[in-house]
Amino acid sequence: QVQLVESGGGLVQAGGSLRLSCAASGRTFGMGWFRQAPGKEREFVAAISWSGDSTFYADSVKGRFTISRDNAKNTVYLQMNSLKPEDTAVYYCAADPRYSGSYYPSPDDFRSWGQGTQVTVSS
Numbered sequence: 640q641v642q643l644v645e646s647g648g649g650l651v652q653a654g655g656s657l658r659l660s661c662a663a664s665g666r667t668f669g670m671g672w673f674r675q676a677p678g679k680e681r682e683f684v685a686a687i688s689w690s691g692d693s694t695f696y697a698d699s700v701k702g703r704f705t706i707s708r709d710n711a712k713n714t715v716y717l718q719m720n721s722l723k724p725e726d727t728a729v730y731y732c733a734a735d736p737r738y739s740g741s742y743y744p745s746p747d748d749f750r751s752w753g754q755g756t757q758v759t760v761s762s
Contacts, residue, residue, distance in 0.1 A: 641751050643753035645660065645661050645732050646662070647660050649757075650760075651760055652760070654721060655760070656718070657722065659758075660716055662712070667713065669735070670708065671685065671733045671748075673730070675728055684696070684697055684730070685717060693740050700726075725760075729757050731755045733752050
């Protein structure tokens with residue numbers, strides 16, 4: 640399985656921006672970002688196909704977050720703008736060769752996960 644390492648989390652005020660990065664140890668296929676807030680289940684945020692031509696977003700982040708990738712660097716990014724306190728969570732990237740990036744994924748679609756990076760949005 641590919642190893643994933645997230646970075647870029649931190650503390651930001653509401654309305655601010657952060658860019659998360661997920662570096663993979665090897666080639667990946669479709670990839671996704673998920674998040675988990677305290678006491679809540681892990682939820683889907685965004686996903687992208689290998690080519691980058693296909694992207695999916697949760698309704699709660701659509702228009703504010705952008706997922707992208709640089710396959711030469713084996714890295715996927717999540718640009719987060721207009722952050723809200725409800726975006727506070729640990730953010731995880733995920734990858735699996737079985738996931739093509741052609742549909743909304745669930746956590747069960749991925750077997751490789753990063754360690755997570757904390758995003759805290761203050762009001």
